[in-house]
Amino acid sequence: MRELTEHSLTALSGTLSHYRVRRGCVERYFGAKVKFTEIADLCRLNRHTVSTHNQAIVKMLKGLERRAWEAFDAAVDGRGMLLPEGAIA
16 A cells, blocks of 8 residues: 555646555555545645545556556466457366
């Protein structure tokens, strides 16, 4: 979580960002039941600010996840571990 929270700074370049906001948004992405209002109250920010940061962080995490799956698929395919498309196992 810590690494992704730190990496989320790239999604918010050019803005001031509170660590706890980033951490809460990353935790939400992975299923934690955290409300924007809870994060906002903890950090003394407007919930709309937290929501805006969350949108940017989610976009960044989805891109990171997509690239990870693409790298995984390429590695598995490169080792001949995938059946050709349309093949029956």
